[in-house]
Amino acid sequence: MLLPNLRHAVCSGYRTTGRTALQNPRTPLRQWLLQRGQNTVVAESGAARTPTAVSxxxxxxxxxxxxxxxxxxxxxxxxxxxxxxxxxxxxxxxxxxxxxxxxxxxxxxxxxxxxxxxxxxxxxxxxxxxxxxxxxxxxxxxxxxxxxxxxxxxxxxxxxxxxxxxxxxxxxxxxxxxxxxxxxxxxxxxxxxxxxxxxxxLPYITPVYIYFIYIYYILKYGLYLFSRRLHLPRRAKIAITCLTAMAYTQVVLGISTLLLYVPTPLAATHQSGSVALLTFAIWVLAELRKVAK
Structure with missing residues (x-):
């Protein structure tokens, strides 16, 4: 008698608990699960809106x-x-x-x-x-x-x-x-x-200095002629051509400055041209580095 009564009481308790949960959906367990789910959704949506750190x-x-x-x-x-x-x-x-x-x-x-x-x-x-x-x-x-x-x-x-x-x-x-x-x-x-x-x-510049200028322009013109024989990219050939043209522009400006007794505007233009010459030389080096060896 005791065992059947105990079984009946347990089953009745389960059924009562189930009906109570259905009648009152705001049980502590259900509220906790519902709140946890809402927090998870909010966190995921916030993470989606937050931009990722850029390296x-x-x-x-x-x-x-x-x-x-x-x-x-x-x-x-x-x-x-x-x-x-x-x-x-x-x-x-x-x-x-x-x-x-x-x-x-x-x-x-x-x-x-x-x-x-x-x-x-x-x-x-x-x-x-x-x-x-x-x-x-x-x-x-x-x-x-x-x-x-x-x-x-x-x-x-x-x-x-x-x-x-x-x-x-x-x-x-x-x-x-x-x-x-x-x-x-x-x-x-x-x-x-x-x-x-x-x-x-220095009281004066040694006359030997002028030979370095001669060697520089000879090498520059030799680079231009040698580049005409190579299969270089178009940008590299343009850079070498600009470098050569700027070098001879500097020659003309320098000679004109001396013949006109060093007028300040022309002499300043000649000195500024040296920066342009250096810029073209750097451009040539940058383009030649892209050429396949």
Whole structure:
């Protein structure tokens, strides 16, 4: 009797529990399962809307770095042109002091200009070449050299500061990091070379130097003739042709500058042409690297 009664009680309890669950769908277990399912759906939809992390460097960062390098190249071109005009107007030695921060502010009052002019009068350039120079003429050459130095500082800051930023952001890969550090080294080397050139200028350039120019143009013309016989891509042939044309343009500009007694605009154009010549040479190297060996 006891066993059948126990079985009947258990079965009755199961049926009662089932009817209660059907009548009251908000049981704790059902509510927990329903809430868990809703949370899962919300999490999946949120993950679908959230953009995935983009790895760097990528195509977008490469374009940013490329535009930055092109901008730095433009600043370097401006420095070359401004430096050439500064040299052609014989303004390069007008600032006799070398201070990284102090010289960023030019003289303002009459007393400051006279003090700066008196320091310039102690140097051989004034004693030998510019003994009749007035204060107004000195201001012109001073501002030329001051503008050149400020432009040089701008070039350095425009290169070094973005380099640090891009490095921290991970915009550079391993090979690009090596190249960027190499360019930073060239920036500092250029500063040291400029200081050494101005403080230890040669009295004249050795006549042997002209033979290097002859060899350079012979090799340039030989490269052009040799490229006509090779099956090079069209872009490579165009680059070599532009390089050769620019080289002979430089010859014409240089001879014209000498025959016309070095007019400043023509001489500055000739000096700027050297940057264009270097640009075409880099283009030739870039195109030749794409040629199948």
């Amino acid at each position: 760097v460097p990528n195509a977008a960062t490469d374009r940013t770095v490329g535009r930055w390098l092109v901008g730095c190249s433009g600043l370097v071109l401006g420095a070359v042109v401004l430096g050439g005009v500064t040299r052609l107007t014989e303004s390069g030695l007008s600032m006799v002091d070398w201070h990284l921060v102090k010289e960023m502010k030019p003289p303002r009052s009459q007393a400051e200009w006279e003090a700066e002019f008196s320091k310039y009068q102690q140097f051989p350039e004034f004693k030998i070449m510019n003994r009749d120079m007035t204060l107004t003429e000195f201001k012109f050459i001073f501002y030329m050299e001051w503008g050149h130095r400020m432009w040089g500082r701008l070039v350095g800051l425009a290169y070094i500061l973005p380099t640090v930023y891009f490095w921290k952001k991970g915009y550079f890969n391993r090979s690009m990091k090596t190249r960027v550090l190499g360019l930073c080294g060239f920036v500092f080397f250029q500063v040291l070379l400029l200081i050494n050139t101005l403080t230890n200028s």
